[in-house]
Amino acid sequence: MSEKTVKKKKKRLIFRSTLLVIMLSLVVFAVASAFQEDGVSVEEGEKAPNFALKKFGTDETVELEDYRGKGVMINFWATYCEPCKDEMPYMEELYPKYKKKGVEILAINLDTTDIVVEQFMREYQLTFPILQDKDGQVMNLYNIGPIPSTLFIGPDGKIEETVIGPLTLSKLEGHLQDITPSS
């Protein structure tokens, strides 16, 4: 082949490769973006985003960052959610034991009416802190879909485990053990 032809073919190959690479990267970008929108933005292994919520029945504001160094279980629930009712007694049962070990349970309630929550707390005799997220801001922040949804956050502030759906007593205890700080 003449030198000119070889040169031309090389040029053509470079042109084709460049264009294909550009278009391929655009496609990868589009497909990846489409995926991101669907998925949970808060992933296991990542730092749990901070929030501040009022503790139910008080004027006290609880901030997640205050619990750095402790294990934190965040449970999203509502009074109108039947499976949430099933796991509440387990949480109540394990709470005192793990609180001593340095694990806090923060149950984020999604109701809008105070009296309903009050009546629920009375009925189930809950002693762990209930936080109120009337506007659903923290729920949106954590991209929570169905409830109950539970996140287990280690002492380093990273999400160890996300559980969608109700927990059994033994599973709950296992997860709590995982986030117990080593003393």
Add this chain to the structure above:
Amino acid sequence: MWGIYMSKITCECGHVNPEGTVLCEACGKPFEANQHLNNNKPEQLLNMRYDGSARRSQTYQRTFIDKTWNFFSSVKIGVSIIIVIVVASALGTIFPQEMYLPPGSDPSTHYKDQYGILGQIYYQLGFHNLYSSWWYLLLLAMLGISIVIASIDRFVPLYKTLKKQKPKRHPNFMKKQRIFGETDSGNIDYKKLKANLKSKRYNLYEEDGNILAEKNRFSRWGPYVNHIGLIIVLLGAMLRFVPAMYMDEFLWVREGETKQIVGTDGIYYMKNKDFILETYDMEDEGNSQFRESLQKQSAPVPENYQTNAVIYKRTDLPVVPGKEPELKKVKEAEARVNHPIPLENGISLYQASYQLNEFSSMTFKLHDKGDEDSNYGEFTVDLIEPKDEYKLDNGTVVRLERYFPEFELDDGEPKQVSKFPRNPAFIFEVDAPGEETEVSFAGIGVNIDASGNNDYKLGLTNFETRDVTGLTVKKDYTLPIIAVGAAIFMIGVIQGMYWNHRRIWIQPKGAGVWVAGHTNKNWFALKKDIDRTLEGTGIAFPVDQQEEKDAEERRKDDGIISD
């Protein structure tokens, strides 16, 4: 004679053509070895697509890059992709997409429950989220790539060929044109011919007495301009994945409520002061022109949907999600259909939906069970924040033992199904002084005496409602890009549709002359052009060889029928 040298084709006219050329770029001579590329048969007219230029994809299959390139360069592949997209898009409309399901429904069961086994299959195959599924996006992307590559692969050779074409054409090229005519001899007035062609706004090119008259070559670029527009539209649509360019969120706000506006990073809040739904008033003189059509409607026709809103901006920064905000009023504004409330950074609030008449408060009256007219006092329960107990004037205390904002009976047990007061119910304890405590269950259309021997009854006497407005929070910087793409698309369409590329070749032959003509569309107009320009020049009108052939075939067919 011509021959293949280093894969290039040197024509007898001396022009060196790239590999895969069907018709010589300069003189149009058909190269025998390559006629299959355009499906040309001997004894038939030439297929003139892309002017017989060398489409590289037809000849090159070397590296992986070349193979990929050639795959996307194929029009067959492009059309197949379009067909798959069309079929998939149609399938996606059979059942509602996931995002249009009633709120709170679980798609994994909803499709099966609502549409049976077909719904189940639909869900399993992922058609419930079709238009943002990865494979649908991939199909669109493949179409985009196909458009780019196929266009480049055709535009470049065609452009070069039309640029290199010479007025002097090979006899085989001339004879195999659809429009072709021979004039043996005569007094041929070339001067008049040229003047005629010029008056028809043809550009004339001459070589040794051979004439090429050409006009509207630019119309051949129409499809490629059109494809550039399409690509810009696709790029614009793709930019919708970039949050800085595009946002589309939804916000429900109840009357009286102040809510964070989604998509503003927690900076903006809005209060729904009032939601207004106005219907056309038939009695109003201003609506007299609509009276007839309004009378045909069984229900009132809405005239206006409007949210009177107060916009607030947060002052306690940085934003900690969930934290009680400190708000500063920015403005009061109204959102009506097509009249959004603008916020900052291109974000606007559009009136998009509403729910009317959600209960906000209920008023009860304590009376004797057997006597509706008796009255021991009334109290109003705020359904958003009810109180624990209500004291009546006569000293009776009504305690709200349980409140169900939206209740359902589940095996005779009241159950709460949502946090919104859509179907409120209450368990009241009535403590009249000096009497035993009575328990009753009250709701809309239900009033149950728990023990069966209550003396009192709580009757619903009044209720108030509030509306919920649904607003779209939208930011869209991709629209101008899409508009530019669409405009270029249209320019391309117009360019290719309203002008036709016409060429007429004139070739002196001894004492006579040959005439051939070609156009990419509108042959009738080309023939008219030729007829007009040949008038009074002594040149015979050429014939439409295609039409002659068709007519002959028709005659043959008729013969068979009459047999």
